[in-house]
Amino acid sequence: MAYVESRKNLVGSACGIAGLVLTFTGLAGTYWPVVVAGLYGAGALIAPPERPPAPEFPDTSSRLDALRDDFGTLRAYLDEVELPPAASGRLAELTGLLDGLLAPGWVSEALAADPEGVHALSRAVHQDIPESVDTFVRTRWWTRITPGTEPPERHLEQQLTLLHRETEALAAGLREAEARRQQIHTRYLEDRGRNG
Known part of the structure; x- marks a missing residue:
């Protein structure tokens, strides 16, 4: 569940949706699954890593x-x-x-x-x-x-x-x-x- 909400998944999903748009416009052709998966993977790779939360100390x-x-x-x-x-x-x-x-x-x-x-x-x-x-x-x-x-x-x-x-x-x-x-x-x- 943590990965679903992670930056890598969100950026990868946005890139995957861009791949679907390319598919529906006819630019991806017959290799559309490879294009969508490739864009998702590229998006997941370029996304910034998760930053652990800073510790909270009493004020x-x-x-x-x-x-x-x-x-x-x-x-x-x-x-x-x-x-x-x-x-x-x-x-x-x-x-x-x-x-x-x-x-x-x-x-x-x-x-x-x-x-x-x-x-x-x-x-x-x-x-x-x-x-x-x-x-x-x-x-x-x-x-x-x-x-x-x-x-x-x-x-x-x-x-x-x-x-x-x-x-x-x-x-x-x-x-x-x-x-x-x-x-x-x-x-x-x-x-x-x-x-x-």
Whole structure:
């Protein structure tokens, strides 16, 4: 059935019909079956090959929906973890920024147009933040039994600061893209006003 709908069969059939037209007009003569079959074969040979369909991947907005759900799961985990005040404040700033970027609306629509940004947020939610907090919790336990070592709070605060900077840079990039878009539209309107 796939061959019946294929390009090769359709082009070959069109050429075969042209052979039948030649037969009915008397140009094919007694060799009309050979002419029709030959034209069908030639048409099937010159037809472009079938192109396999391109794979369909989920669009970025569906990835953002899944990321929002995962961020909710991460926040539930973070609410159960006891952190020192400085790290807790830094984490609240970071999660607030992530919450703003992932909130449904025009910001997440702008983010959906930036696959690298979605990847960076996905990495932060799925890997960086949970790893930082979980490593702190495990290291803090060891520090309690072996006092005198470097406090794990410093590393946690530094990691959260770095993640906050990275997320702020992403937000700044989105803001700059929107500002450029606005400037381009202004130039377009100015040019249209001059030419109109």
